[in-house]
Every structure is written in structure tokens, then in C-alpha cells.
Amino acid sequence: MLSPWAGCLSQSYATPHAATSHLKWGVHPTALLGDGELWGGAEAAQHCRWRCEEEWDFLWCDVTWLRENFDHVYLEEHVRICHFRNHYELSRKNYLVKNLKRFRKQLEREAGKLEAARCDFFPKTFELPSEYHLFVEEFRKKPGTTWIMKPVGRSQGKGIFLFRKLKDIFDWKMAGRASRKTECVFTIFPVYKLERGNCLFVFPQDGGRTNEQKDETQIETYVVQRYIENPYLIGGRKFDLRVYILVTSYSPLKAWLYRDGFARFSSMRFTLNSIDDHYVHLTNVAVQKTAPDYDPEKGCKWMIQQLRQYLTAKHGTGLVEVLFADMDNIFIKSLQSVQKVIISDKRCFELYGYDILIDQDLKPWLLEVNASPSLAASSQEDYELKCHLLEDTLHVVDMEGRLTGKEKRVGGFDLIWNDGPVSRGGNLGALVNGNFMANTHLGCFNDRKKQLKELFGNLPA
């Protein structure tokens, strides 16, 4: 299947217009499918005709490239790059925990206990090995609860396991870490240029080594987290949500929420009896793909619209609106917690993939934030979602300079925070019927084509 990026680019930029003809677009080969979904350089080269080139105006790269090159490359004012320099403050689980804890304390000081309690959407987490003693203290308070151990730097469910007894950790340590397959290593590429009409797609040099190989030289850090034992089940199955948030600036904080997203179901029924059964508990698509009864035709995903409808039919509009409002709260608070730490750069933007779990009391929990959400598509519907997501990301980033800056909606993205909450009403900050209605539409009808037409007139894409 064609990757969503290729699909997106071929649709939107097949017939470029004057505004974009001078721009050069860069898409890093690993980023064509996202972290961990690897396309060898040779394969990618076959897919697009490549030439060598050094310059680019817009770069979609992976975090490895960023880490290695960002500080050494001169970037002009107008360029856009798809990551913030220290995004790991949000995406690495141990940093996220630290930032959230710090933010919570600050909120308690400034606004009191009630406000600080709004930060309690992250299950109790400790970093190992540094916080091992704190963890054991907490562990002993409630024996018999289940905990989950996750490596900080890895994605797609690798290296994760569940346990109930401290003994299990010792066993694991003694057994040695599971041998890690070395990921496919890129050879060093020179920079390539893809010609498509007047646009150039430039693929910069690849650093070559992946995250994990870097980690091997350091002590591996893990986080241990309270496992949510009462997840909301549909048809006896557990699921988590993937939601997309686009941040175009941290100071001031400007964040957009995409209306579409999906719920990833576990292919097996949920039970706490089989903790060792990796497949039941982890709903990452990557892990599900290797489960014995995984059927790629089965489609383990629901669009969030379906989920919202199901929940509304079951619980009524009121409770579901509270649930989604709580999720908005998660997005905002998590971004606020790293706002002061992230190195602000007008040229950076970032598309995050938030993983949310809902429990049986309809409370949402933040599992993690991905700075490089997977862009591989598992079905036609998924493919379209991601294509549109990327298109709209490009619209919001606005290389062509078509937006006024006052827009509250661009395609499927709704502006949810602009140095303050954004309301649904006509003007920024206006009230509707005297109540503040947040400008969030997660799981709502996404008539993005129509909206884009209104926004941009009839210009091609």
C-alpha cells in the first residue's frame, strides 16, 4: 500500500500553484512511515526518483536525524521542521512523569488542591532504577495490584511486561534483558531530491543509528506504572484511543486537536488471569500484528466517531461530554506541564499522537505521548485518515502564508488552545449562551473538505 505521506503529497501537491513553486519539501525516508516502520533507503529510492540536493524549506524528519543535526545545521527563518529540539520532555515516559509531577505541585501552590487534582490523569509512575525505593514503598501499600514495566525509549510495545510480585522483577533482571533485534540500519545517504512538478522533495542525510543502539551504550531506564485493571470494555475487549494534537508553538502555547482518531482494540478478550499474555493487554497495533489470531482483514480499529456514538447510546450525551471534556483537560495540562521546558523555536511544530485509556468509570487516563506517531495505514479508512491528517497539518503549518492567524479551524483541526482556552463561539473568547463551550470536536463529524474550500476559496489544496 502506498504510504499516507506519498498519498498526501501526490494529492495535495500534484498540481502546485504559484505560492508553493519556490518551496522545497523534505521528507526523511524513515519518516515516510513513522518511527519503527522501516523502509530501506533503496526501497524508498525505487519509489521516487531521486537526485542529490542539499537545501530544503520544509523538513519532515525523524527524531534521530533531529538529535544529530539540528544543532549543527543553519536554519533560515522561514523553514519549518516537524519536531521541537527537546520533544522528549513530553514523549519519553520518565521525563513526562517528572514534568507532570512538577507541574502538579506548582498548580497546588498557585491554585489549590482541587485544581491540582485535575492533573491526576497519569497512573502512578516511578522511574527505575533511580526511584526504586519509592516504588517499593508504594507497592507495599497495596499488595496484589498489577504494575506495568515499560522501557522509556522504545515504542510499539517492545520490552513491556506486567507483574504483581516484586519477585517477578528480580526474575526478569536475572534472566537478562531479552535479546534485542538490531533494527535495520540505514546506510548513509546523501541528500536526495524528488521532483514532482515544481516541488522538490528533499531527503536529508540519515544519521544511521536508531534510538536503541544509542541506548545500548547507556543504562536502560524503565518506568514502572500502576496498571489500570478496570479498563472500559466493549464486547469484552480492551481498547485505547489514539488522538492527534498539533502544536505550532509553545510560547505562547498554540495547540490544535484533530477531529478524527481511532480506538485500537485488543484482538482477545480482556482478563487479568493471563498477565503473561502479552497480546491481551497491549493494544498497540504493532504488537497485535504478531498475535496468533491476528487477521489483518479484521481491522482492530474503530474510528472515534463510532466510539463516541456507541458511548452516547449507552450512557447518554451528558456523561460522554464530560468524558471528552476530561480528555481535553489531559491534552492541555500535559502540554502546559512542558511548556516552560521545551526549547521554543518559531520554526518548529510537532504532531503528537496521544494514547488514552478509558476506565470503567469513564475516566480517561494518559498512557503516553508519541512525538512520531505511526503513519502506516492498516486499512483503507486508516489510510484516508492519515492522508487527511498530514494534509491538514501542512495547511496549519501554512508554508504558503495563506492563513490570517485568526482561524479557529483548519480542515479537521480545531484550535483548542491559543495562550488560553478557545471557545466555540464566533470571536476568540466569546461566550455562547453565557457558557464557555470549548472549541473541541473530537469524534465529531469531520467535513474538512467543505471547510477547506471555504477557507482557501477554490485554490487547489
Place this chain on the structure above:
Amino acid sequence: MLEQDGGLSLTIARIVQRLKGSSLHSQLERQARISLHNPEIKLESLKEDIKDFLKTSGWEKKLQNAVYSELNVFPSPCHPAAPPEHMKEPLAYMRKAQGSWEKRILKSLNSMCTELSIPLAQKRPASEQKELLNKWNEMGTDEPDLSLFRPVYAPKDFLEVLMNLRNPNYENGEQPSFRNHLGLIQVPLKVKDIPELKEDFSELDLNIGQLGIDDSAQVPPEFFENEHVRIGQKVLAEQDSAAAQQYVRQGCPTALRADLWALILNISNQPEDILYYEQLKSNVIQHDLLVDSLIYKDVKLTASNDDYYFVFEDYLYQVLLCFSRDTSVLEHFAYSSATPPKSYIQGKLGIEEYAVFYPPNGVIPFHGFSMYVAPLCFLYHEPSKLYQIFREMYVRFFFRLHSISSHPSGIVSLCLLFETLLQTHLPQLFYHLREIGAQPLRISFKWMVRAFSGYLATDQLLLLWDRILGYNSLEILAAIQK
């Protein structure tokens, strides 16, 4: 005039008879007796006072709903001299066609039975019973070997039969005219045209607000949505079946849909209903039927592969397995053109005392049958309620989609309605499709047989089924495709 009155009194008599033995009747009696303790009830005006009491306590409403339900389900009685077959199906050639179709199905089922040497029914050994009971909530985890089973028939087989339907008394004349030669269905049934449909479905007029259209994000909710939701809540508070049926013609708000449908179908999930369901469940545990494998196969082939319904796999087994053992479903054969197949205890072929209906509910599932249940899982989560809703939907509507009859909501009429509308109003499209070898009915047939389940997004599908319930008719399936 006399006939009309006669018809009415016949209807009343029938309804009274049907309700006489029901639990509602005994509950009403009990309530009436309890009310005698009330100080307002006076001996002089006993009858009036009790009537008032029943009214204010909501019992009259329940009775009303029950009567309304009966009226909806059973067709009005025809001439007293007409034989009972006429209530099933008045046209002889249709009855004959249905009969031969049933014979074919049965033959297919029997041959599969013989081929695989599996009995139609057998009692489960105790260990297997226990196992099944433990696994009741996750029967989907079972992976029985179903490779040798095949669906008894698929919609396309049924379409072939319908295409060959002919009225022996109808003479087409030498010159095949434009109208009746182009389509696949060649029977002269009366179907409505656009003006008639417009009148019947007046609530779907452009001037009247509809959910799914007039509640979109651009339209401020004050215009239609808020008021509509408010009315919906009021209808639910009043517990009025007839009002609910009228209300859903404009679509149900998602949060109210489950309750509104239950109200229209007059399902209240009383303790005796739950008990009945539990009994069906124990029947499933005790006996294994051949059709169970057919059901398993169908669920695995269709619903499990659907992106939106795969999560409900377990519910589907819980509903369909019980459904096939539910003898109360046999009642619907009184007004359906179909007849339940009979099976004879081994060695007693032909002897009526040893005949049983097979499967017990008389309905042999075909390929895609489980899709009738799947969308309901979005609304109902409690197995016994889900079951009752499905059963009611089946005996009111779905059975017409796979039996040959002249009823306006029957599949034959729907096909003819579809073809006629298309020919009349989009003749170019119709002609073009024919020219490229794609008869339009071949494409749309399977959509109609499944009432669009699996072919429309769930929210759209539920809005469509709102209208089926609202108008008590399946005609919308044919009309909607225009």
C-alpha cells in the same frame, strides 16, 4: 359499511383473544384488585373509578401500547371465508414459489447433513455442557472446524429464484413493453410511485427537520435539534408507543434511541422475559443443533470481518443460538408466506406425531443473517433485552426480506419498487447499467436483503432503521437508494 364494522370487530376480537392470556392481562387484573383498597374507589361508580385509576397510574398506557403493537404486527383480517393461507399470502403462485424455494433449502440442508454425517440435533454430553456454560460470554474464542460447512444459501441464490417468478395468469402480450422488460423482476405487483410515496412518507419532506441532516455542526441547535430532543424525552416520559413511532420518523437522538425503539416494539424486559431468555440459554447448553454450526460459520464470515461489528461477536452467538430455539417465533408464520420446515424423528418419517419443527424456531439462517443483529449491539448491551429487540425486529420486518410474498414490504415488492423508481426517474442510469451488463438490482439486492446492514456506516444505518420502525414498512429501503 357493514363490512368495515365487521372488520373492526374481528380485529378487536382477535386482539382481545391474544392479550387475554398474556402477563399484561394478569398484571392489570392484579392492579385493579389492589386499587380496591384506594379510598377514591367507590362501589357505586366502581367501573369508572377503576378505569380512572388505571389511567393515572400508567397502566392504561401499557395496555394501549400492547394493543398498538398487535395492530402493527398482525395484518387486518381478511374476509371471514378466506382460508388461513390467505393471511400468509393471498396469491397462489407466490405461495407455490415459496414452497418450492423452501424445498430447495431443505434439500440443501439435508444433503449437508448426510454428507457430514452430523445429526440435525443431539444432546450434549455433561462435560461439554459445563464447558459451554463457562464459555458462554466468550463463545467467539471457540475455533471449531467449520471448513466443511457452507451457508445454506446466499442472497444471490435467492435473487435467481425471484427473477424467475412469473404469474401464470398474466399475459404480457406479444410486444414486451419498455416498462416490464428491462428489469429483473417480472411480476405484476402494485408498487407505489413517487407521488404516493411522498404522501406516505410525508415526514421526510424537505420542509421538515431530520436528524442526521438538520443537526449538523453548521446548523445552530436551536433550529431543530434541541426541540426534537426535548420532544423525544417527553415521549419517553409518557411511555406512548404510538407517539414514539410518529416521533422517530424524523430520526432518533443517539442517546434516546435505545429506549425509543424498545417503546415502539413494546419491549419492557420484565422478569418473565429474562426468565424466558435464560430458559432458551439452557436449551442451547443442553442440545447441539446443526444450525448452530451454520450460525457460527455465518458470524465468522460476516460480522467478525466487519470493522465495526467484530467486537460484538460474542453477543451475536448469544442471541442467534437462543433465537434458533425459540418456538414463540413460530407464531409469525401465521402472517408470513413461509412455512417452517418439519423434521421427523429417526425412523418415523411421515408420521405426524413424531414431527418437530427444525430448527425449533423454523428459521434457517442464510449467509449474512447475523448482520441483522449486529447493528443492534450498538444500542443494547444486556443480552436478554438485545435478544428481545432482535426477535421483535425479525418477526415484524426482517422475515419479509427473505421470503417470497406479495406484501408491499416483501422483498419482491421492494425489488420491483426499486427497479420501477430507477427506470422512471433515472432512465439513463438504468439503461447504461444494463448495457454494461450490471443490472442495477443485482447490485442493490444484497443491500436490501440485509436492510443495508454492513453496507452503510452505523450511524446512517441506525437513522435508516429509525424510519423503518417509524413507518412500519420496509419500503424505505427501496426508496432510499434513489
